[in-house]
Amino acid sequence: MNLDLKEINRCVRCGTCRSVCPVFEESGWESANTRGRILLTRGLARGLKADSDVLDSLNTCTTCGICTDNCPAGVNPPQLIEAARRDLVGKGLVTREQAALSRNIFESGNTFGDPGDRLAWLRDRSRLNEKAGYVYFVGCMNSYRRSETAARTFDILSRFGATLLSAEQCCGSPLVRTGFDAHRFADENLRQIKGTGANTVITSCAGCYTTLKNNYSADLEVLSIPEFLAEHIFELDLEPLDITVTYHDPCHLGRHNKIYEQPRRVIEAVCNLKEMKASGKDARCCGGGGGVRSGYKDLSLRMAKRRLQDVPEGVDYIVTSCPLCIRNLSDAGAGEKAIDLTDLVASAIR
Amino acid sequence: MKDILNDLKEIVGCRVSASLAERCCYASDASLVEGLPDFVVRPENTQAVSRLLRFCSEHKIPVVPRGAGTGLAGGASPLQGGIVLDMSGMNRIMEIDIENLQVMVEPGVVQEKLNQALKPYGFFFPPDPGSSAMCTIGGMIAYNSSGMRCVKYGTVRNYVLDLEVVLADGRVIHTGSKVLKSSAGYDLTRLFVGSEGTLGVITRAGLKIQSLPESRKLVLASFEDAETAGQAVIKIFSAGINPSACEILDKTTLQVLKRCDSNLALPDDGDVILFEVDGTKNSTAEAALKIAKICGPLCKSVRVASSQPEMDAIWAARRLVGAAISRLDPARTRIYVGEDVGVPIKQIPALIKRVSQITAKLDLPAMKYGHIGDGNLHVALFIDVMNEDQWERLRLAADRIHRAAMELGGTVSSEHGIGLARAQYMPEQVGEEALQVMRSIKRALDPLGILNPGKLGLEMR
Numbered sequence: 001m002n003l004d005l006k007e008i009n010r011c012v013r014c015g016t017c018r019s020v021c022p023v024f025e026e027s028g029w030e031s032a033n034t035r036g037r038i039l040l041t042r043g044l045a046r047g048l049k050a051d052s053d054v055l056d057s058l059n060t061c062t063t064c065g066i067c068t069d070n071c072p073a074g075v076n077p078p079q080l081i082e083a084a085r086r087d088l089v090g091k092g093l094v095t096r097e098q099a100a101l102s103r104n105i106f107e108s109g110n111t112f113g114d115p116g117d118r119l120a121w122l123r124d125r126s127r128l129n130e131k132a133g134y135v136y137f138v139g140c141m142n143s144y145r146r147s148e149t150a151a152r153t154f155d156i157l158s159r160f161g162a163t164l165l166s167a168e169q170c171c172g173s174p175l176v177r178t179g180f181d182a183h184r185f186a187d188e189n190l191r192q193i194k195g196t197g198a199n200t201v202i203t204s205c206a207g208c209y210t211t212l213k214n215n216y217s218a219d220l221e222v223l224s225i226p227e228f229l230a231e232h233i234f235e236l237d238l239e240p241l242d243i244t245v246t247y248h249d250p251c252h253l254g255r256h257n258k259i260y261e262q263p264r265r266v267i268e269a270v271c272n273l274k275e276m277k278a279s280g281k282d283a284r285c286c287g288g289g290g291g292v293r294s295g296y297k298d299l300s301l302r303m304a305k306r307r308l309q310d311v312p313e314g315v316d317y318i319v320t321s322c323p324l325c326i327r328n329l330s331d332a333g334a335g336e337k338a339i340d341l342t343d344l345v346a347s348a349i350r
Numbered sequence: 351m352k353d354i355l356n357d358l359k360e361i362v363g364c365r366v367s368a369s370l371a372e373r374c375c376y377a378s379d380a381s382l383v384e385g386l387p388d389f390v391v392r393p394e395n396t397q398a399v400s401r402l403l404r405f406c407s408e409h410k411i412p413v414v415p416r417g418a419g420t421g422l423a424g425g426a427s428p429l430q431g432g433i434v435l436d437m438s439g440m441n442r443i444m445e446i447d448i449e450n451l452q453v454m455v456e457p458g459v460v461q462e463k464l465n466q467a468l469k470p471y472g473f474f475f476p477p478d479p480g481s482s483a484m485c486t487i488g489g490m491i492a493y494n495s496s497g498m499r500c501v502k503y504g505t506v507r508n509y510v511l512d513l514e515v516v517l518a519d520g521r522v523i524h525t526g527s528k529v530l531k532s533s534a535g536y537d538l539t540r541l542f543v544g545s546e547g548t549l550g551v552i553t554r555a556g557l558k559i560q561s562l563p564e565s566r567k568l569v570l571a572s573f574e575d576a577e578t579a580g581q582a583v584i585k586i587f588s589a590g591i592n593p594s595a596c597e598i599l600d601k602t603t604l605q606v607l608k609r610c611d612s613n614l615a616l617p618d619d620g621d622v623i624l625f626e627v628d629g630t631k632n633s634t635a636e637a638a639l640k641i642a643k644i645c646g647p648l649c650k651s652v653r654v655a656s657s658q659p660e661m662d663a664i665w666a667a668r669r670l671v672g673a674a675i676s677r678l679d680p681a682r683t684r685i686y687v688g689e690d691v692g693v694p695i696k697q698i699p700a701l702i703k704r705v706s707q708i709t710a711k712l713d714l715p716a717m718k719y720g721h722i723g724d725g726n727l728h729v730a731l732f733i734d735v736m737n738e739d740q741w742e743r744l745r746l747a748a749d750r751i752h753r754a755a756m757e758l759g760g761t762v763s764s765e766h767g768i769g770l771a772r773a774q775y776m777p778e779q780v781g782e783e784a785l786q787v788m789r790s791i792k793r794a795l796d797p798l799g800i801l802n803p804g805k806l807g808l809e810m811r
Contacts, residue, residue, distance in 0.1 A: 009683050009735045013380040014673040015420045019460065019484040028392060028439050029372060030419065036375035043374050053371035072610065072670035073684075074677045 003045045003083060010075045011038045017067035017077065022285045023060050023292075026302045031057040034067040034077045041084045050093045058084050059095060060299060062292045063177055064251040064285035078290070085179025094179075097295040102180050109169040109185070110140040111294075118168060121147030122154070132163035135198045137189070137212065139205035140170050141323035149323070152346040153204050153225065160232065162202060165192040173207035176215050178291040186216045193220070202228050204342055206250035206322035207289070210257060224253055225342055226321050230262035233269045237350045243316040244272040245344065248307070248329065249283035250322035263321055263341055270348045277310035284310060286320075288328035304332030319344050351388065354409065358389060358433075361401045365392040365439070376416070376434040381686055383424025383770045387414065387434040394439060396514060396522060396553040403551065404520030406433065406800055414802050415547040417457065417489025420481040422686040423769030425493060425546045429804035435551060437488050443467055444554070450528055451559055452511060457488025457552045473559045476503035479765070480669040488552050493767035494544035498595040498668070501723035502628075503560065505765065507543045512556035515542055515549075518796040528556060541791070546767055547802040549795045563628035566594065567638040568655040568664065570624055571645040572617035576600065576718070579621045580699035582648045583722055586625065587695070589644060591637050595626035596723025597668060598698075602678070603719040603730075609677040610667045615660060620650050623722065624664065668719075675717055675732045682715070682732040687771065688748030692726040693760030704754040705729050712743040726764035768806050776807030 017034035018024060024033035031040065031053065040057050044050060063078035071077070088094065094102075104113030119125070121143070136157045142150040154164065169189055172182025189212075193201060203209050204225040213222040247267055253259045260280050267273045278284050287293070287303025308329060311318055318334055320326060321341045329338040351368070358366040367373070367390045378384040388411075393399045406413050412432030419426055428434050441458035448471050455464060461482040465474050478497035479485055485495070491513070496505035512526035525538035542549055573579040579598060586593070599607065599622045607614055616622065623645075627637040638654050645652045655661045667674075675684040693701045702718060705727065709716040717730040729751055733740035752762045752775055762768075762775045777785055785807065792799075792808050803809065 005736070006681065010676045010680065012673045012676075012684050012686070013378070013419075014481065014670075015380065015418050015484045016481075016670065016673070018418060019462075028436075029367065030375035030390075030436070031369075031372050035419075039375050039377075040371055048370075048374065051370065053369040057371055057375075072673040072677075074674070074680070 003041060003087060004080065005045055007075065007080055008038060008042045008045065010073050011035070012073050013039070014072065016070050016072055020066045020070050022064060022066070022287065022303050022306070023062065023299065025306065026299055032060055034061070037061055037081055038075070038077060041080055044084060044087070050088050052095070055088065055093065055095050058088070059098065059178070059295050060292055061290050062251070062285045062287060062303070063290035065255040066251070066285065069255055069281050082177060082179065089179035095295060098178050098291065101174055101178065101291065101294045105170050105175055110144060111170055111174050112140065112144050114144050116144070118143045119164065121151050122164065127158065127163055128166040130163050131197045132161055133198055133200065134160060134162035135193050135196055135201045136162045136164055137171065137201050137203040137208055138164065138168060139203060139208040139323065141205060141327065143168070146323050146326065146340070149204070149340045149343055153342045156236070156342065156346065157202060157228070163196050163198070165189065165196070167192065171208040171211045172215070173211040174291060174294070176211055177289065182215070190216060190218050190220070204321060204340065205324070206252040207324060210252040213257065224259055224321060226253065226259055226263035226266055229266045229341065229345060233266050233345070236345065238270060238345070238348045239350050241271040241348050244274050244314060245317040245319045246274050246276050246311055246315045247279070248276060248286065248318055248320040248325055249279060250320055250325050251283070251285050251289055253321060254283055255281055266341060266345060267319060270344055274312045274315055276312060286325040286328045288324040293324065293328060300328060301332045304328040308333055317344065354411070355389065357405060358391060358402070361405060362391055362393055362398050365394065366390070376419070376436065377427065379416070379419045379421040379424060379426040381422050381424040381427065381769065381771050383427040385427050385429040386431065387428040388431045389433045390436060391433050392436045392439045396516065399435070399516045399551050399553050400520045400522055402435070403516050403518060407519045407798060410798055410800060412800050412803050413551070415488070415492065415551050417486030417492070418460070418481070418484045420485045421489065421493060421769065422689060422766040423763065423771040425767050425769035425802070425805060427770065429770060432800070437551070438486055440553065441486075446471065448473065451530070452528065452556055453559055454554065454556050455487050456554055457486060457491070459487045461485055461487060461490060468559060469562070472562050474562050475509065475557060476500070476560050477506045477509065480672055482669070487555060487557070491543055491552055491555060492545065492547050494765070496765045498597060498721060501596050501721060502592055502594040507540060509558045510539050510543050510555060511558055513539055513542050513552050514554035516551045516553055518550065518798065518801050522553070526556065530558065544767070546769065546805055548792060548806055548808065549801065563594070565631045565634045566626055566628045566661065567634040568624060568626050568661045569638050569641045569645070569652065570617060570622060570655060571642075571649045571652040572620035572622050573649050574620060576621045576702040577699040578648050579623050580702070580722065582645050583623065583698070584696060585644050586641055589640065591627070591640055593625045593641070593723060594628040595624065596721065597624040598622070598718070598720060598722040599624065599668070600718040602715070602717040603671055606671055606674050606678050606717060607667045610671065610674050611663060614663060614667055616664070617651055624668070671719060672728060672730055675730050679732070681734050683735050684730050684732045685735070685744055687731065687744060688751035689728050689730065690726070690763045690766040691729070691751055691755035691760060692724070692764030693755055693758045695723070695725045697758040697760065698722050698725055698727065701727055701755060701758055701760065704758070705751055708747055708750045708754065712747045714740070714743055714747050724764070725760065770805055773805065773807035
């Protein structure tokens with residue numbers, strides 16, 4: 001058992017996390033909140049058998065990190081929960097959905113198990129893997145499901161000399177979050193990145209961002225699209241739009257990496273911004289992260305529906321910077337109203 | 351067990367669990383007291399609770415009511431198996447009746463949510479424990495909890511007008527009415543307040559509410575030692591000032607608070623008292639000035655907080671400081687024992703001195719903070735939980751702190767309750783005869799002893 005007992009014991013079971021956990025809000029059972037999960041993790045360390053209920057408790061955490069931000073004792077529950085998942089995966093204790101997701105990635109290099117061309121959206125392949133200052137890391141979601149956004153993003157980034165990897169693999173985020181070893185993918189992506197000579201990787205997926213930045217061992221500068229655009233927005237020839245949008249903070253950009261201000265700066269350079277009822281560090285999770293969308297779709301969409309209740313009146317779009325958030329919010333009722341930050345910027349370029 | 355599960359499903363549908371994982375999550379509250387329930391039930395209405403209790407009476411199944419599980423005395427820990435009754439799902443605010451200065455709520459309503467709902471009307475429910483973001487009204491009533499503002503506003507007991515209670519045999523009673531005062535018979539409402547789930551299950555509560563003050567001011571005064579701080583508090587009360595909060599923070603508490611929020615403008619050293627006054631703009635300005643003047647000759651420094659955001663930040667950090675101690679030393683964890691003693695206000699300096707001696711002698715680090723204005727001192731002991739010797743010293747310290755409080759004419763619990771954690775002190779605390787009366791009441795209302803058995807020292811002989 002590789003669980004960090006010291007960290008587990010820091011939890012004083014005060015229940016502060018109970019008041020913020022988005023999963024608990026939907027479920028109401030103690031095993032579906034952070035305190036319950038930590039109790040079960042402690043139980044595992046003491047010999048509790050990891051039955052399917054224990055797996056469900058641990059695997060329904062979206063790793064959104066709102067508990068971390070609110071924990072008075074300074075515990076980092078997503079880290080504990082990911083460690084517990086790793087431990088269980090190491091013992092072969094996985095749910096059917098976890099097994100399917102990991103099989104997809106290990107067999108095809110993408111989360112969908114899609115055998116198709118990852119770069120099917122790219123018309124001009126002449127600049128693939130060329131020496132460049134930046135690499136645009138597209139990610140599975142944008143490559144296979146939101147390829148128009150991928151094309152728009154690359155269109156903007158290539159103005160600044162970005163290239164693409166010819167054989168990009170899944171960044172490994174879904175594996176890392178659900179307890180699997182992703183070093184094979186990290187190694188392969190890093191080998192290709194190094195081949196381009198680039199020091200900086202830019203990504204428009206919050207999951208890819210946090211994984212490349214915090215889980216890859218290499219000394220790599222990783223930028224999210226909001227960070228890059230905030231820096232370069234005035235180098236683009238923009239015509240401000242007469243619309244009002246709101247911004248949904250993806251958990252893995254916001255709470256996990258403190259990127260709050262940059263996307264707002266970009267939006268305000270383009271159009272009006274009206275904040276959601278809960279935003280910034282208090283933003284409610286869309287329900288899609290941590291493997292919850294793939295493992296517990298109904299629960300995931302219930303969280304997304306609740307997140308949509310935070311959208312203020314009179315906005316034209318819900319802008320975010322994570323394709324997983326877009327998918328979940330769209331599926332929960334936002335439809336075409338949920339768009340990527342790059343889509344917004346691209347529509348304002350003259 | 352399978353038959354019982356089927357019967358429970360018959361009563362509450364899918365809102366029952368016999369899963370080991372779920373039962374483990376309901377084995378304790380925030381205290382050290384643990385016991386595994388056989389089932390967890392999350393009822394949705396009074397009728398279900400009534401049917402359930404009737405069933406449990408017939409089958410002699412223990413029932414332990416629970417709110418958010420934030421208790422610190424093991425009150426919600428199931429010592430004899432049976433059912434943990436998680437009431438937090440019954441969380442509707444049934445009525446906000448401003449004209450009659452009251453609300454009607456289900457027991458699962460969270461304190462902070464109630465106050466959020468009342469704010470637009472300019473009203474609030476004053477008892478405000480540190481756990482107000484998550485604790486439920488039902489739990490607050492069951493433990494007569496209070497918090498920082500009870501020095502002026504009183505404890506939960508002062509706010510409950512009426513309770514709907516399901517008795518052990520399933521009968522449903524009301525203990526009061528909408529009137530703000532009544533002289534009709536025994537005060538059953540107050541009997542159930544603080545009864546820790548041993549007499550019945552609260553399914554609805556009529557609560558008195560207060561209008562929000564126009565203004566609040568916070569005075570921060572730093573003293574050389576706690577004794578001088580205590581003297582200042584006594585002088586302030588004697589001068590006729592009625593603070594809405596009066597909190598002491600010792601040096602360790604200050605360090606922890608600064609770890610929680612490095613921007614907090616708190617004094618660097620000394621024992622600090624936070625005095626809050628509320629009222630009109632003029633009255634609070636005048637009272638704050640008076641407090642500063644009285645503290646002046648006694649303290650090292652005194653100032654009035656400059657803005658509402660500053661006050662909010664200080665109170666937010668103060669609320670959660672109890673759980674934040676491991677920010678100071680990640681190798682140690684706060685253990686909630688001996689954490690809720692209270693003495694007559696005049697004895698506070700003596701209590702602080704005794705606690706310091708006890709913890710120093712046992713070589714245990716301690717953080718001391720609390721509601722000095724009503725004599726309630728929270729002692730936070732923190733240890734390396736992997737170290738058996740430290741556990742032993744911790745238990746000794748807790749016992750000595752409890753006994754010190756009683757010797758000073760005080761109580762082993764001011765607001766957290768007895769549960770099992772402090773049950774052993776009940777004979778000494780209330781006296782053997784009074785305890786016998788409590789046992790008679792318990793027998794009258796719960797002859798089979800199914801409601802939260804093993805708590806409050808009722809079963810000790």
